[in-house]
Amino acid sequence: GQQLNQSPQSMFIQEGEDVSMNCTSSSIFNTWLWYKQEPGEGPVLLIALYKAGELTSNGRLTAQFGITRKDSFLNISASIPSDVGIYFCAGQGENAGNNRKLIWGLGTSLAVNP
């Protein structure tokens, strides 16, 4: 099925560093979402974006809905060990019905060295 291009695939950083990851799509989306999955758990929603150009923060996390509606970015500032996990982007189409199914990226695996 259709998937988003999410990068980087993995990151290994030092505690305290900032992190940046992004997702791109060939399709226009009405909604961009960022989820985090920790080992042995299901994904948990971090941030939802509903408007092109929107910049939303959740603590140390900041996400942006690209102005072209084909990309989104997630930044984590001052990383800490509990930020470890896999971060997924997901996009939702603009039309009603089945086009509203989520399209998922393959994830960015983040490791933080204390």
Next chain:
Amino acid sequence: DAGVIQSPRHEVTEMGQEVTLRCKPISGHNSLFWYRQTMMRGLELLIYFNNNVPIDDSGMPEDRFSAKMPNASFSTLKIQPSEPRDSAVYFCASSRGTPGRIAVELTGELFFGEGSRLTVL
């Protein structure tokens, strides 16, 4: 508040056996989703229900897979017969869709269960 509850958390079975995975969505949520997660393919949507009605099962791999939602608080995903390539983590998720002109409009704000890790030997 109780989240999405899945069972079993882990299942190891032999090829050819029937597997039944269970899900209890969050009370009040009207959309339910079954996903499969593997390293190679990531998160794949298998099927979703709105108001207990299957809407799209195009992601179900083949006839060996079936899903039911007999009521608003329970759903099952069955694999019969199971094969080694079915080994994966299966997630159930629910959401509170918004009323649409024709049907429930899907929201991207999903609440996932902890998953059922299936190993088929």
